[in-house]
Amino acid sequence: MLKMHRSERMVMLTKILSDSPGKVFTLGYFSEMFGVAKSTISEDIDILESTFRNFELGFIKTIPGASGGVIFIPSLGTEKTKDLLNFLCRELEKKERILPGGYLYMLDIIYNPEIVSNIGRIFAGEFFSRDVDYVVTVETKGIPLAFITAKYMNAPLVIVRHYSEATDGASVNINYVSGYSKKVQTMVLSIKALKRNSRLLFIDDFMKGGGTAKGIVELAKEFDCEVAGIGVLIKTAEPEKKLVDDYFSILTLDNVNEADATVKISPSERFNY
Amino acid sequence: MLKMHRSERMVMLTKILSDSPGKVFTLGYFSEMFGVAKSTISEDIDILESTFRNFELGFIKTIPGASGGVIFIPSLGTEKTKDLLNFLCRELEKKERILPGGYLYMLDIIYNPEIVSNIGRIFAGEFFSRDVDYVVTVETKGIPLAFITAKYMNAPLVIVRHYSEATDGASVNINYVSGYSKKVQTMVLSIKALKRNSRLLFIDDFMKGGGTAKGIVELAKEFDCEVAGIGVLIKTAEPEKKLVDDYFSILTLDNVNEADATVKISPSERFNY
Secondary structure (H helix, E strand, C coil): CCCCCHHHHHHHHHHHHHHCCCCCECHHHHHHHHCCCHHHHHHHHHHHHHHHHHCCCCEEEEECCCCCEEEEECCCCHHHHHHHHHHHHHHHCCHHHEECCCEECCHHHHCCHHHHHHHHHHHHHHHHHHCCCEEEEECCCCHHHHHHHHHHCCCCEEEEECCCCHHHCCEEEEEEECCCCCCEEEEEEEHHHCCCCCEEEEEEEEECCCHHHHHHHHHHHHCCCEEEEEEEEEEECCCCCCCCCCCEEEEEEEEEECCCCEEEEEECCCCCC | CCCCCHHHHHHHHHHHHHHCCCCCECHHHHHHHHCCCHHHHHHHHHHHHHHHHHCCCCEEEEECCCCCEEEEECCCCHHHHHHHHHHHHHHHCCHHHEECCCEECCHHHHCCHHHHHHHHHHHHHHHHHHCCCEEEEECCCCHHHHHHHHHHHCCCEEEEECCCCHHHCCEEEEEEECCCCCCEEEEEEEHHHCCCCCEEEEEEEEECCCHHHHHHHHHHHHCCCEEEEEEEEEEECCCCCCCCCCCEEEEEEEEEECCCCEEEEEECCCCCC
């Protein structure tokens, strides 16, 4: 392996670590890759760690001991979070987004890779310490958000569907009741999708009554799994009491008034800037 | 802005550019951010460019002129592509993946963030030069793949659905015929989803007859848009003639033999290692 200058090593270290969030790399791995002493790598990591910290690019953590190494944990810095939430509120309050029935058009937001990636960083920062084995969502609109969160948490994504397909193989089906409209719906998940005794993080774009989240809690039980976290981009202010208790929401939709053509949406309590 | 050492600037440059693929950053932007001369940034970019090139981490391109700057274009290097394709073939040929009806279980592969990201790098490398405005897919299984490709290409994702929902607003519906099973299906896309005269890249996990891809070509016409590229992870060897001509596939599924419990899958012609 040819020797590199520090600046080249910094490029490689940054790229490798940030491309594989949540994955532990040993100093020995880099030492061999770059053909330099572990002590040199250690100094490189110090620079990386302080640069990431100073500019709120996420966290570089060193895990001591024999199975130790270095790991990148994504997050979104305070300023960037504030900017993103302000942008989202301003954008989602535009009256042209109001749809018949008091719905909001937001597909352009929840399918936008840059926005979704930043929201995923907020979720990853929030849930990283919960030791999650899978990130779960229900098709369709939450999939980009759940996928990028899964990527940032180094966990496989699992997509629960409404109808089974031949390509699922054998599946577990449950019925659940939407928390708000009281409509009975079906959730289908391939039997191969989850290992028993796993910890799940449920990610979705929207929570009204919390029926879908509660459905996921029920479905998890059928796989002997536990929901270790629930994260949603937007919760509605009403009903205040959801069917699940412990969830994290980024924005709160207070109301959509079709008659006045006004929307009121704000960062959730947690983001009290 | 405090002055940084080169190694710290390299960390920042790598992180900023690789977090925003396809986005042009001016030298002036970095010069101001780091408080150093443009010539210094120019030297930094040279180091970045050669490190990325030497280790096949994607491409750093400098665009000359007044509106110029520097841009990161993701790709997957030759060796990593080879490793990925070998891994995928070995993995997908496992007999326990065979489902009744000769289907293959592959949800764990197409929802795995690390694998999907690498496949997305192949698509981005292939299609970057086609000047794509949107990446389009049809729900559900291709969404992670299409989303990460959209992210790497700095284009919004558009998801075509089978049923319309209130949150879509007004939508365009078309019927299309699956190329293989001859089943009539519906595609629904929100009218707000695409700007007229856009160029679309269609990404999907699987192509048998090509009916879905052809449906997307028809749907695009309704929006005065053009399909500028089609990329699929796996195409089937049979039927050889698909309903669309110009498409790029990564793997070719020759056959699934339920009786013998054998699967034959290989890298597509393009990857002739």
